[in-house]
Amino acid sequence: MSTRPAVLDPEPWVFPAAQEHLLPNGVRLLLHDLPGQYVLSLRVVVPGSLADEPEGLEGISSMTARLLDEGTAEHGPEEFAELMERHGMALGAGVSDGGLLVDVDVPQAHLPTAARLLTEALAHPVFPEAEVRRILRGRLAEIEQERASAAHRAAREVAATLWDPRDRASRPAAGTVESIGRITREAVVEHHARRVGPQDATVVLAGDLTGTAALEVLTATLGAWDAPRHEPGSRPVAPRPAADRARVVVVDRPGSVQTEIAVSCPGPDRSTPHGWAPHPVLAFVVGGSPNARLDAVLREEKGYTYGVRASFRPRVAGGSFVTSGSVRSEVTGEALELLLGILTDAREGFTPAELRSGVDFVGKTAPGRYATADAVADETAALALEGLPLDFTTRNLAALRELGVEDLDTAYRRVATGEWTVVLVGDAASIVPALEGRVPGPVTTVAR
Amino acid sequence: MPLDYPVHRRTLPNGLRVVVSPDHTVPNVTLNLWVGVGSRHEQAGRTGFAHLFEHLMFQGSRNVRSGEHFEALMAEGGRLNATTWFDRTNYFETVPKGALELALWLEADRHAHLLDALTQENLDNQRDVVKEEKRQRYDNQPYGTALIDVYATVFPEGHPYHHPTIGSMEDLDAAGLEDVHAFFRRYYAPDNTVVTLCGDVEPGEGFALVERYFGGIESRAEEPRPTLAQLEPLTAPVRVERREQVPNDRLHVAFRLPVDGTDELVAATVALDCLGGLSTSRLVRRLVRREQSAVGAHATAWGFVDGVSLGFVVIDAAPDADPADLEAALVEELERLAADGPTEAELEASIAQSERAWLSALASQEERADLLSRYALLHDDPELVNTHLDRVRAVTAERVVEVTRRWLRPESRAVVAYLDASGDADATEAVA
Numbered sequence: 008m009s010t011r012p013a014v015l016d017p018e019p020w021v022f023p024a025a026q027e028h029l030l031p032n033g034v035r036l037l038l039h040d041l042p043g044q045y046v047l048s049l050r051v052v053v054p055g056s057l058a059d060e061p062e063g064l065e066g067i068s069s070m071t072a073r074l075l076d077e078g079t080a081e082h083g084p085e086e087f088a089e090l091m092e093r094h095g096m097a098l099g100a101g102v103s104d105g106g107l108l109v110d111v112d113v114p115q116a117h118l119p120t121a122a123r124l125l126t127e128a129l130a131h132p133v134f135p136e137a138e139v140r141r142i143l144r145g146r147l148a149e150i151e152q153e154r155a156s157a158a159h160r161a162a163r164e165v166a167a168t169l170w171d172p173r174d175r176a177s178r179p180a181a182g183t184v185e186s187i188g189r190i191t192r193e194a195v196v197e198h199h200a201r202r203v204g205p206q207d208a209t210v211v212l213a214g215d216l217t218g219t220a221a222l223e224v225l226t227a228t229l230g231a232w233d234a235p236r237h238e239p240g241s242r243p244v245a246p247r248p249a250a251d252r253a254r255v256v257v258v259d260r261p262g263s264v265q266t267e268i269a270v271s272c273p274g275p276d277r278s279t280p281h282g283w284a285p286h287p288v289l290a291f292v293v294g295g296s297p298n299a300r301l302d303a304v305l306r307e308e309k310g311y312t313y314g315v316r317a318s319f320r321p322r323v324a325g326g327s328f329v330t331s332g333s334v335r336s337e338v339t340g341e342a343l344e345l346l347l348g349i350l351t352d353a354r355e356g357f358t359p360a361e362l363r364s365g366v367d368f369v370g371k372t373a374p375g376r377y378a379t380a381d382a383v384a385d386e387t388a389a390l391a392l393e394g395l396p397l398d399f400t401t402r403n404l405a406a407l408r409e410l411g412v413e414d415l416d417t418a419y420r421r422v423a424t425g426e427w428t429v430v431l432v433g434d435a436a437s438i439v440p441a442l443e444g445r446v447p448g449p450v451t452t453v454a455r
Numbered sequence: 456m457p458l459d460y461p462v463h464r465r466t467l468p469n470g471l472r473v474v475v476s477p478d479h480t481v482p483n484v485t486l487n488l489w490v491g492v493g494s495r496h497e498q499a500g501r502t503g504f505a506h507l508f509e510h511l512m513f514q515g516s517r518n519v520r521s522g523e524h525f526e527a528l529m530a531e532g533g534r535l536n537a538t539t540w541f542d543r544t545n546y547f548e549t550v551p552k553g554a555l556e557l558a559l560w561l562e563a564d565r566h567a568h569l570l571d572a573l574t575q576e577n578l579d580n581q582r583d584v585v586k587e588e589k590r591q592r593y594d595n596q597p598y599g600t601a602l603i604d605v606y607a608t609v610f611p612e613g614h615p616y617h618h619p620t621i622g623s624m625e626d627l628d629a630a631g632l633e634d635v636h637a638f639f640r641r642y643y644a645p646d647n648t649v650v651t652l653c654g655d656v657e658p659g660e661g662f663a664l665v666e667r668y669f670g671g672i673e674s675r676a677e678e679p680r681p682t683l684a685q686l687e688p689l690t691a692p693v694r695v696e697r698r699e700q701v702p703n704d705r706l707h708v709a710f711r712l713p714v715d716g717t718d719e720l721v722a723a724t725v726a727l728d729c730l731g732g733l734s735t736s737r738l739v740r741r742l743v744r745r746e747q748s749a750v751g752a753h754a755t756a757w758g759f760v761d762g763v764s765l766g767f768v769v770i771d772a773a774p775d776a777d778p779a780d781l782e783a784a785l786v787e788e789l790e791r792l793a794a795d796g797p798t799e800a801e802l803e804a805s806i807a808q809s810e811r812a813w814l815s816a817l818a819s820q821e822e823r824a825d826l827l828s829r830y831a832l833l834h835d836d837p838e839l840v841n842t843h844l845d846r847v848r849a850v851t852a853e854r855v856v857e858v859t860r861r862w863l864r865p866e867s868r869a870v871v872a873y874l875d876a877s878g879d880a881d882a883t884e885a886v887a
Contacts, residue, residue, distance in 0.1 A: 011560055012557050012559075012560050012612050013556075014553050014554045014556075014557050015553030015554075016553055017482060017551035017552070018552075019502070020550075042480060043478070043480050044818050045814050045818065046818055084744070085735065085740060088734050088735045089800060089804065092733055092734060092735050092804035092807060092808055093807055094807060095808060095809075095810050095811040097811065112815060114807075114810055114814055136508075143774070145748070145750055148771070148774075151702035151703065153596070154700045154702065155700070155701065156596065156597065157596075159593060159765045163853065187491065263595060264594050264595055265587070265590045265591060276499075291737040295527055296526070296529050297513070297521050297525050298525055298526045298529075306584055307521075307522060307580065307584075309583075310579070310580045310583025310587070311587065312582050313584060313585075313588040314589050315593075325887045328617045330518065333590070333591045333595065335586075335590060342708050363528065363530070364526070364530040365887060367530050367531060367532060368529045368530060368532060371532020372532045372534055372577060373550050374482055374551070375481065375532075375534060375820070375821075376485055378481045378483070378819065378820045379819050380818060381818075387770065447663060
């Protein structure tokens with residue numbers, strides 16, 4: 008069959024609607040009934056700001072989150088872990104710049120147990136001293152693991168260079184060796200009492216809810232969650248960019264066979280008054296596929312990299328535009344010059360063909376991207392944390408279809424001003440000389 | 456009780472096995488192809504070739520220019536890629552229903568007529584890309600080459616699983632156009648391929664569409680050699696130690712296991728869960744929670760079809776811990792499990808976690824399609840997606856004891872230790 012078949016337009020699609028309830032304790036409950044999704048995804052979000060962490064104890068929000076299921080008033084840590092596993096339950100908890108997010112996945116039949124255990128973890132964790140010490144030690148080991156990974160090390164240096172050093176965003180969300188060293192059990196107990204509670208919280212449950220009595224189950228569990236000392240967290244504010252962010256920082260890894268490149272600048276969050284819709288399209292046409300501008304040259308023409316990706320990374324407040332990938336050490340200078348040239352040239356404008364391909368990709372992949380209970384629950388929980396309306400996802404898809412080339416051009420020029428924060432993780436002795444005349448701004452080298 | 460995902464299958468006259476599994480909850484269809492060739496089929500001197508070949512499948516075919524496969528499908532809302540592993544190569548795309556025929560046409564063009572568009576330039580370019588992939592994912596990662604050492608240590612020289620899918624730089628350099636031609640003619644054939652459609656499509660329509668685009672491709676696969684006999688467990692421990700700049704000492708302790716598709720492998724997986732696959736596993740309770748001599752302990756089993764599977768435990772040492780003590784603790788726990796068997800709670804936890812993981816995988820159309828292709832290609836039985844959990848639930852404590860005594864004996868272990876060399880004068884030295 009050599010005749011290329013025609014493509015039929017996709018059917019109209021909207022993001023699954025949630026049924027909204029208010030639990031007795033004021034918690035907002037959002038239910039997504041998704042037939043055929045037999046593993047239920049339960050999410051709890053408690054808005055807050057990392058800036059609320061006590062002075063000197065950065066990372067305490069993350070550590071508190073990780074300790075929620077390490078022992079409760081009702082169950083010891085090992086007993087709790089065993090109960091979760093025997094009911095097929097998986098629990099994760101972490102924080103972003105906008106608050107606490109706890110996620111639970113569990114087969115349909117075990118929802119009552121999962122809801123009960125999750126409520127215990129949120130309301131009555133006891134933070135045994137031994138578990139606190141273990142989790143803090145685990146974070147120290149994780150810091151070493153992150154330092155050893157070129158991509159993680161680059162991300163950390165980007166944050167430190169891009170954002171004002173007085174700003175919380177310039178330092179790791181989960182804390183540093185120094186701040187972790189100052190955290191005590193008492194501080195965790197106090198942080199939990201003040202910052203983890205039902206005020207302003209949202210619970211999301213997605214999956215096949217047939218026969219689960221979800222509303223009754225959640226009313227009796229998370230609806231009875233009480234935290235008398237809970238103070239609602241402050242609204243996060245967008246981080247301030249560093250005044251001297253337009254520069255090159257080389258993180259020295261002697262003998263490295265590749266250089267990890269990360270190029271960044273401040274970007275919008277999803278509530279930007281200019282509209283979010285153009286940004287995922289820009290990320291796609293600049294660096295979202297092997298045919299995007301970056302990989303068309305750096306991968307498919309030059310063979311310098313396995314792939315370079317560009318993406319907008321919205322926080323709850325503010326965000327960044329990051330281009331990253333790794334190239335073999337010998338071509339670092341040339342690859343970086345090409346990469347910066349492509350990012351800068353894109354300010355000249357995009358083509359109608361690029362607009363169409365990006366709009367079609369982002370718009371037509373939506374049904375598949377939101378096809379599972381966990382993907383739907385994650386998106387609705389993100390909307391809750393970001394304070395966005397529940398029809399945001401569907402309205403954003405409608406706005407996407409209305410985009411013109413000038414919308415892409417305007418949005419790109421607003422973000423990509425040419426003031427790049429460039430971080431290179433690689434063998435400084437060989438790559439620094441190769442940067443001569445190829446990069447704007449000063450070059451500094453720091454230890455790994 | 457088995458699950459009830461619909462599974463319809465048919466074999467076309469040219470030998471192509473087709474599976475259709477309707478699911479109308481999302482207006483998408485996943486097209487997933489498994490070709491019966493992976494790194495286990497590679498010849499000495501050409502390791503990494505199956506994967507390099509997979510990259511070339513995106514560089515154009517008779518009616519499709521280089522890069523067009525990605526470009527055309529992504530512009531229609533397709534999400535797609537391909538992967539290579541020991542036993543197979545797979546190609547997949549999830550597209551809105553209206554783009555299914557385009558996807559089938561593009562796949563059929565490259566699976567039938569790749570060689571028409573093959574050039575030295577494309578081969579050289581993708582060789583460079585794959586070498587960067589190797590550097591990024593293996594050479595420039597802490598512990599990135601540990602599993603390569605595991606394969607080489609636990610499987611004998613010359614065995615199909617002795618070398619990794621990514622291959623070696625030398626062998627990638629040695630690959631020429633004539634290798635691509637020979638490989639395509641030998642392995643890329645309808646009678647060595649499974650096509651699965653999962654999603655918004657009815658069986659009749661799905662079979663007719665696959666027939667329309669793939670029915671004309673001639674069968675030509677060589678008769679595959681019979682799979683190798685089951686490899687017996689190691690009879691004495693084997694060790695490799697590497698001193699490198701790593702964040703902490705890490706032990707990989709590997710075992711030969713029964714082949715994929717056997718009840719014994721399922722039971723061995725439960726045994727590994729009891730040791731390190733769960734957050735309540737024995738090694739986690741003892742080393743991570745109580746003694747705190749490790750910061751992490753994990754265990755995994757990978758099923759393979761050619762005479763052996765792989766099981767391994769990974770232990771990350773705490774800063775002041777002696778790896779020898781960790782290894783000794785593992786040996787003790789192996790002996791204890793072999794002597795006493797799993798507790799009822801361990802068995803229940805392993806089964807419950809397997810259930811959630813399995814149902815989560817099947818919740819996604821993409822992963823469901825992939826599992827259907829897997830079971831059709833490797834075991835000629837796509838219905839296994841519905842019956843696999845029954846097999847897991849049937850595992851008894853006695854079976855776990857049996858497989859532990861036979862396959863997870865301390866003397867059958869292969870240990871690959873990555874030890875922190877910061878401070879050592881001469882890093883990256885191998886002591887075998």
